[in-house]
Amino acid sequence: MEKVQVQSSTNNYQIIIGNGLMKDISHYLTKEYSSILIITDDKVADLYLQKIKLGLPKDRVFEAIVPAGEQSKSIDIFYRLHTDAIKFGLDRHSLIIALGGGVVGDLAGFVASTFMRGIDFVQVPTTILAHDSSVGGKVAINHELGKNMIGNFFAPVSVIYDVETLSSLSKKEVRSGYAEIMKESMISDDRMFNEIRDTRLDRITNHQLQKHLSYGIEVKAAIVQEDEKESGVRKYLNLGHTLGHALEAEMGYGKLTHGEAVAIGLLFSLHVSNEIYGANLPFQSLFTWLKENDYPIDITNWDYDAVINRMKSDKKTTNKQIQMVLLKEIGKPTVEKINDDALKTYLQSFKGKLVSK
Numbered sequence: 482m483e484k485v486q487v488q489s490s491t492n493n494y495q496i497i498i499g500n501g502l503m504k505d506i507s508h509y510l511t512k513e514y515s516s517i518l519i520i521t522d523d524k525v526a527d528l529y530l531q532k533i534k535l536g537l538p539k540d541r542v543f544e545a546i547v548p549a550g551e552q553s554k555s556i557d558i559f560y561r562l563h564t565d566a567i568k569f570g571l572d573r574h575s576l577i578i579a580l581g582g583g584v585v586g587d588l589a590g591f592v593a594s595t596f597m598r599g600i601d602f603v604q605v606p607t608t609i610l611a612h613d614s615s616v617g618g619k620v621a622i623n624h625e626l627g628k629n630m631i632g633n634f635f636a637p638v639s640v641i642y643d644v645e646t647l648s649s650l651s652k653k654e655v656r657s658g659y660a661e662i663m664k665e666s667m668i669s670d671d672r673m674f675n676e677i678r679d680t681r682l683d684r685i686t687n688h689q690l691q692k693h694l695s696y697g698i699e700v701k702a703a704i705v706q707e708d709e710k711e712s713g714v715r716k717y718l719n720l721g722h723t724l725g726h727a728l729e730a731e732m733g734y735g736k737l738t739h740g741e742a743v744a745i746g747l748l749f750s751l752h753v754s755n756e757i758y759g760a761n762l763p764f765q766s767l768f769t770w771l772k773e774n775d776y777p778i779d780i781t782n783w784d785y786d787a788v789i790n791r792m793k794s795d796k797k798t799t800n801k802q803i804q805m806v807l808l809k810e811i812g813k814p815t816v817e818k819i820n821d822d823a824l825k826t827y828l829q830s831f832k833g834k835l836v837s838k
């Protein structure tokens with residue numbers, strides 16, 4: 482078992498990573514609660530809801546199950562969960578458990594942050610991607626016009642990461658989660674970037690996965706501890722997301738997974754970095770890794786103006802000026818303002834590069 486401590490402005494919480502933690506979840510709760518609401522999605526419920534309930538007191542536990550997928554990060558489902566919480570009689574001494582991937586974590590965390598102006602919540606991540614989403618307290622739902630536009634910074638009281646659950650993930654979800662690990666390596670360490678790039682996701686061992694997850698969590702925890710509300714270095718965790726989020730919204734939530742969209746964004750960030758800084762970042766090498774691991778990178782049908790318009794609703798935008806996280810080198814992130822004309826040129830040359838390869 483591994484423990485990582487994170488200091489936030491409201492509380493100090495632990496990320497506990499290990500095998501088989503879920504069935505003993507009560508051991509890891511730091512207080513007695515008047516009642517507990519488990520929020521999960523229908524796929525995760527089939528796999529793990531009974532298991533987690535075995536470790537909780539029977540008389541005070543309620544459950545709310547939402548449809549699996551990005552579309553559940555919606556205002557309607559958010560409202561329905563508040564209705565459930567009121568009807569179940571939750572009070573200010575109740576706990577919400579977010580059991581699932583990043584969708585459930587972001588959604589349930591936002592419900593917890595707003596129910597009676599905020600009650601405790603625990604993240605119980607079940608995807609690789611959720612090593613990122615469960616840490617750092619960004620909670621949100623989507624607006625039709627933009628990703629995570631309605632949300633909050635609200636730290637969990639703990640993160641209990643039972644990595645045994647990861648064995649039931651599909652290849653698509655492994656791929657999606659690894660895009661964020663790739664991101665964390667790109668903003669922090671050339672050696673780790675090379676190691677991930679040399680990893681074939683269909684042949685990954687448990688040992689490799691746990692090493693990469695621990696690495697990703699350490700990078701994320703250190704950054705959010707230094708800059709919780711994203712006034713500085715936390716922006717680097719947004720590498721690949723200015724384009725990634727625009728694509729998720731433009732294609733329709735759920736068409737591309739978050740990680741698949743971020744993966745395209747990561748490649749684009751290398752392209753723009755090479756163009757702007759005259760750098761020699763490993764565009765070809767990342768492109769090859771993405772193709773070898775079956776990331777969907779078909780960009781032939783993009784409407785550039787629509788994509789640029791979506792990029793403007795990114796939360797880093799100031800005075801309608803898009804800002805992208807770029808790299809001077811692997812491990813040396815920067816933030817750069819980019820005007821719309823330049824962005825269109827970069828998108829066109831990016832497409833040209835992908836088509837010619």
Ligand SMILES: NC(=O)c1ccc[n+]([C@@H]2O[C@H](COP(=O)([O-])OP(=O)(O)OC[C@H]3O[C@@H](n4cnc5c(N)ncnc54)[C@H](O)[C@@H]3O)[C@@H](O)[C@H]2O)c1
Nearest residue numbers: 524549550582583584607608610613614619646649650739
């Ligand atoms: N708050 C943050 O800091 C942060 C960081 C990164 C991503 N995110 C958000 O996270 C979301 C993506 O998270 P995600 O990729 O985990 O998506 P997800 O929660 O939709 O999970 C992906 C799919 O895997 C299924 N699943 C979950 N656990 C499983 C398991 N153990 N076995 C089998 N199937 C399982 C789910 O039912 C779902 O169908 C996006 O909305 C993104 O914006 C937030």
Ligand SMILES: O=C(O)C(=O)C[C@@H](O)[C@H](O)[C@H](O)COP(=O)(O)O
Nearest residue numbers: 613617619628629715718719722796
């Ligand atoms: O924690 C962060 O900060 C991140 O940027 C992590 C991202 O992987 C994540 O997708 C996050 O939700 C994006 O935040 P947003 O502020 O761009 O919506």
Ligand SMILES: [Zn+2]
Nearest residue numbers: 661722739743
């Ligand atoms: Zn992300």
